[in-house]
Amino acid sequence: MTDWNSIEAADCAVPADRPVDDLVSELSRALADPDPLVRDGAPYAVLATWIARGTIGTSRRLELGDEMAARFTDPRVEARTFAPLVLNMLLSAGDFKAGWVDSFERWYPAERDLRGHDGTLGWLHAVAHGADLLAGFGRHSEVAPERxxxxxxxxxxxxxxxxxxxxxxxxxxxxxxxxxxxxxxxxxxxxxxxxxxxxxxxxxxxxxxxxxxxxxxxxxxxxxxxxxxxxxxxxxxxxxxxxxxxxxxxxxxxxxxxxxxxx
Structure with a gap:
């Protein structure tokens, strides 16, 4: 497994020995990991930085958004509740697909596990993370605010x-x-x-x-x-x-x- 702590410590410089797309796939999996030290640790910081800097190409970012939208139906709560965080990163970078809104709209009011924090899984925060994405979509020009x-x-x-x-x-x-x-x-x-x-x-x-x-x-x-x-x-x-x-x-x-x- 990639040493994401070292990458974060090196100002999130991209390793020279791995294709970026492969690294993004590993980061995507990490953002659904049941271990909160993985899910909410260095992988989160590296992914956020790479998206903000444009390190990840547009087509791969859109694929990542599709992965997150599909994750709203994942059986594991920690996977579902971290998906909106990544989608909000992508929105902030200028990425958008109407299907992401549809998937979010189906998930948000239907989510039943509303725990903010779990002693084993760490932060879950379905309502709060979903609220952040709701604001992101709600301020986007291609989404009707009343929706x-x-x-x-x-x-x-x-x-x-x-x-x-x-x-x-x-x-x-x-x-x-x-x-x-x-x-x-x-x-x-x-x-x-x-x-x-x-x-x-x-x-x-x-x-x-x-x-x-x-x-x-x-x-x-x-x-x-x-x-x-x-x-x-x-x-x-x-x-x-x-x-x-x-x-x-x-x-x-x-x-x-x-x-x-x-x-």
């Missing part, structure tokens, strides 16, 4: 017994806010995705303890309301961008929160 907003609603209304415990609600709220910075969003689309959330949670009686899916939804929408008011940073280095239709989004989010908590 990703509706996908966020589907994730929030999917039944689960798991309470977000590793800031997944923050990551999802931030992703939604980033999609809402799209200036081509109509006001109706900027708030319409909240309707199924209000319909799903606004009529049920809240039992005690509060069900996990309702707690997750409430916490996500509360932060979204804050971000709609203050704006959201695409990265830590960039200034905050305003949410389009800011007042309408704030009003609609507050109305949904009020409808849920006053039942």
């Amino acid at each position: 990703m907003l509706n996908l966020a609603a589907a994730r929030l209304t999917a039944p689960t017994d798991h309470v977000y415990d590793q800031l997944e609600d923050d990551r999802l709220a931030r992703a939604i806010a980033l999609v809402l910075t799209r200036t081509d969003l109509s006001e109706r689309d900027a708030v319409g995705w909240l309707d199924p959330i209000a319909d799903r949670f606004g009529s049920d009686r809240i039992s005690t303890p509060v069900p996990a899916h309702i707690s997750n939804c409430l916490r996500t929408l509360r932060l979204l309301h804050f971000l709609a008011d203050r704006g959201v940073r695409p990265t830590s280095e960039l200034p905050a961008e305003p949410v389009h239709h800011r007042e309408a989004v704030k009003s609609a989010t507050a109305a949904v929160l009020d409808r849920i908590v006053r039942r």
Whole structure:
């Protein structure tokens, strides 16, 4: 096996004795490894660097994206949940295929293992990693922003017994806010995705303890309301961008929160 730690230590220089495509195939396998020290260690850093630098050719990057899209149906959770990270790297490098969006859309609300971290497998983070890709697709010119907003609603209304415990609600709220910075969003689309959330949670009686899916939804929408008011940073280095239709989004989010908590 390639010594990825040494390659990372050498500023991710490409080994001269191996074809890049073969190395990328090994990295792809490593990003699905059940060992978190492999999956989330040097191979992750090397792959991210090579994609950002353009070290990997365009055709191989697109093949890699197809591999990640297919991985959404992998039986192993760690393989599924690291696929969106790689796809987001590729999006950032300017790569895009419509089929990647379709595969992601099928997986994200259907994923049932929502653990943020596992003592053996390490970081899983399905909701958070998926949220990052949702933001990437949602800000892409070839993806209708309302499609990703509706996908966020589907994730929030999917039944689960798991309470977000590793800031997944923050990551999802931030992703939604980033999609809402799209200036081509109509006001109706900027708030319409909240309707199924209000319909799903606004009529049920809240039992005690509060069900996990309702707690997750409430916490996500509360932060979204804050971000709609203050704006959201695409990265830590960039200034905050305003949410389009800011007042309408704030009003609609507050109305949904009020409808849920006053039942």
